[in-house]
Amino acid sequence: MQPFFESGSLRFSCTGCGKCCETAGEYYVYLTPEEASVIRNHLGLSRAWFRRRYLARLEEGELVLGPGRDERCVFLDQAGRCRVYPVRPLQCRTYPFWPEVAANRRDWQREALRCEGIGHGPVVSRAVIRRAVRQCEEQFD
Ligand code: SF4
Ligand code: SF4
Incomplete structure (x- = not known):
């Protein structure tokens, strides 16, 4: 069956609310x-300090950003802005066009409960969505 984004017109416009950076x-x-290396260079930090302060490994060895306060991303500042926005990871750059979100109407609508940008603004071109989905699949599958 065709993924939802191939048949529907998906609207999205980020308001900058920062909700997607609160992992809960x-x-x-x-x-x-x-x-990680690009972010570390952007911040101008030493390897050891950056690893200790900002990174973590899950049980199976996957590299993730370490926990921030109140289950917010460690790079989300008090004003709700990303401190590493120009060099944020692919996972952040492609949101909300993740395979598990954009491929199915129900999942897309469910995600809209968290992200107020979903369903608003201009229709996003299929080429942009396809590219984001493909990048996620290549990196995470
Ligand atoms: S939750 Fe949606 S609207 Fe809010 S910052 Fe994230 S992508 Fe933008
Ligand atoms: S790296 Fe930036 S965009 Fe990604 S979750 Fe953290 S604060 Fe949000």
């Missing part, structure tokens, strides 16, 4: 060692 303990922000 439900998910992690995964990143590759290369992405």
